[in-house]
Amino acid sequence: MKKVVIFIYGAIAYIIFLIAFLYAIGFVGNIYVPKTIDSGTEPSIMNAILINLVLLSVFALQHSIMARPAFKKRFNAIFSQAMERSTYVLLSSLALILIYWQWQPITTIVWDVENEIGGYILTGIFFLGWLIVLLSTFMINHFELFGLAQIFDNLKNKQTAHPKFQTNYLYKLVRHPIMLGFLIAFWATPVMTIGHLLFSIVTTLYIIIAVKYLEEKDLKKFIGEDYETYQKEVPMIVPFTKIKS
Numbered sequence: 001m002k003k004v005v006i007f008i009y010g011a012i013a014y015i016i017f018l019i020a021f022l023y024a025i026g027f028v029g030n031i032y033v034p035k036t037i038d039s040g041t042e043p044s045i046m047n048a049i050l051i052n053l054v055l056l057s058v059f060a061l062q063h064s065i066m067a068r069p070a071f072k073k074r075f076n077a078i079f080s081q082a083m084e085r086s087t088y089v090l091l092s093s094l095a096l097i098l099i100y101w102q103w104q105p106i107t108t109i110v111w112d113v114e115n116e117i118g119g120y121i122l123t124g125i126f127f128l129g130w131l132i133v134l135l136s137t138f139m140i141n142h143f144e145l146f147g148l149a150q151i152f153d154n155l156k157n158k159q160t161a162h163p164k165f166q167t168n169y170l171y172k173l174v175r176h177p178i179m180l181g182f183l184i185a186f187w188a189t190p191v192m193t194i195g196h197l198l199f200s201i202v203t204t205l206y207i208i209i210a211v212k213y214l215e216e217k218d219l220k221k222f223i224g225e226d227y228e229t230y231q232k233e234v235p236m237i238v239p240f241t242k243i244k245s
């Protein structure tokens with residue numbers, strides 16, 4: 001019975017993640033969804049910056065703290081290990097929904113590509129970014145990354161294996177294609193407002209810090225020498241650059 005409850009919990013967490021992920025495309029791209037990065041009533045610029053920084057910090061803290069091995073160990077000592085990834089996915093999605101809900105627009109325009117073809121190209125690059133994110137999750141292990149493998153294996157009394165260390169496909173081009181996809185999607189826009197720019201700058205800084213000082217530190221500890229060789233051979237986020245770390 002407990003395993004079925006955990007399964008339902010994980011399935012609900014995944015559905016909420018899917019909704020939050022799809023909403024993110026509309027939110028950042030100012031398309032399809034009711035509340036976007038540039039819509040809503042505009043408060044004073046200082047209030048908007050302050051509230052938006054708090055919202056992004058909530059996401060960054062949740063995301064970074066819950067991804068650390070020490071946190072996972074504590075979680076698993078109290079709850080079923082099968083719930084750990086789903087809980088991470090659920091709380092990340094809720095933090096995203098909080099951003100969509102409370103984000104304060106600052107609509108002063110930084111750039112506006114009026115050329116129609118230029119606009120289409122940037123929109124195309126924007127969607128390409130999201131596609132890179134989605135495809136890269138499958139290159140690691142989409143179902144493990146979002147907790148589905150764990151809740152399925154738990155039903156079958158099986159321990160979920162760690163995803164294989166991936167160095168092929170997009171992971172041959174850069175060490176962090178998922179983050180590369182996000183960066184492309186956040187920056188490629190025909191119309192950049194101050195609010196969107198704030199979002200892009202803060203998320204870019206967060207991604208670089210989190211990847212370099214948190215995720216790679218854990219990966220080096222977990223994978224060892226093979227990861228260090230990988231760092232020497234493959235650029236971190238920008239393809240074809242010589243800067244490896």
Ligand SMILES: C[S@@+](CC[C@H](N)C(=O)[O-])C[C@H]1O[C@@H](n2cnc3c(N)ncnc32)[C@H](O)[C@@H]1O
Pocket residue numbers: 136140145163164165166167171175176177178179180211215219
């Ligand atoms: C949200 S994913 C982001 C992965 C990577 N930073 C990226 O941008 O593609 C985070 C998980 O991916 C795992 N991971 C990172 N690089 C990996 C690789 N080359 N092969 C397998 N798993 C990896 C990390 O251990 C972590 O559990």
